[in-house]
Amino acid sequence: MKYFQVLAHRGLVSEFVPENTTKAFADALFAGADVIETDVRATADGIAVIFHDEDLLRLAGIPKKVAEITWKEISGIDIGFGKRVPTLQQVLQDFPEARFNLDIKSDLAIEPVANVINALGVQNRILISSFSDSRRIKTLKKISGSVGTSAGSARVLALWLCSILGATPLFQFFSRQITALQIPISRFPIRLDSKRFVRFALNAGLELHYWTINDPIEIQRLINLGATGIVTDNCDLVISNFRKEK
Template sequence: MRADRIIAHRGCSLLRPENTRSAFIHTQELGIRWVETDVNRLGDGTLVVFHDDHLGRLTPADGRLAEVNWSTAKDLDVGSHFGAEFSDERMMTLRDTLALLHELNLGLNLEVKVYAHYRAEDVVPDIIAALEDEWHDWERLIISSFNPQVLRLLHQARPTWSLGLLFEKIPDDWQSLAAEVQPVSVHCHYAWLRQPQVDAIKAQGLEIYCYTVNDRKAGIMLWDMGVDGVITDNPNLFAGL
């Protein structure tokens, strides 16, 4: 298996503020060996680990992520929305996050966000550069994206890297994109997954990972179907399995 049976979504985001240093450290403390996190882009091109296009849900600021530069973003509180004790948490750059995950010996499912105000071409070269500088265990990295152009560009530039097709609901023509980018895995929302899809994906020699599984019974059902791993906000739900 390329990844793991249990992957911490944004660094176990029901237990710590998502995509933060404390979330990644807590993931390692729980004994979980893989995290999923998001790479996004600021207005000055800085790559940061942040899920949303807008600042309001996770910081005290308003506006779009693309409207701020790193000089401003680095001071934004990204922890207090979760709890006052996390008020010291700050947004992390992709490079700092990669270095931390290396220190923690965690595998990574890196989801590349591409919102409407920029293109895949704007972000992929810098992601490649950051990974080549900071990542050290290529067998424990899967890069996924809802944007197929991201996957095409990555495959063209680094054909040996491990890619994951990412969907909410797996489309009927998923195999055409798979033929283009030669992924190692398919990722989808678990609620839409059906057994024939699992069988077809496995028949192609690919692995399958499901998000965001925050129900123990659902996780067991998915493993019984042949799903390789679940991406969850709370890995404690699957303790002992």
């Protein structure tokens, strides 16, 4: 079986380990994950923090938005089993060899994320992503040097249309300065797992990561199709089942 990247979706979450915590990241890396896929927001005082939701309601039962509270406030909040929200700087320093896929969740996070990456000089192990192409591009412009990036939703749609039309030069054009496509299998009537689309993406030199895939049969199908990465909640099981040969 060919080697493919396993991207741990918000780390390795378990019964007593909440998502996007240093423990979840440590467990994922111990299991053998290649990349930590995580989310970044910013506090009211401009600190980049690892957190998915806009507010703290789901994880902490607090109906406050991350962007409306300070780092001092959020650092004292228990998000489950004594775990706390880490900063981006903390996780990058705690895991100095790990690669991170950072999903920029808000415009407020753009500058804080870039500042941390620039200060630590970790560009070579970062991939910037966002559903918003505008947010992604703004973040990249503030980062010094070269950093990996995936395409936002609008860019993915443009690439899909190019593949449907057989417009190889246009596909190559829209692939410029993109490292990877991180995509679902489908979005409404749009199939992003067709042999044609995969062929166009791979021929353009793009990595192709599908999310969030937990079913072994589906993982095997996507690997056979040509996926170069799987974003999964179950990185430990994926590695144990699909990494017998490298």
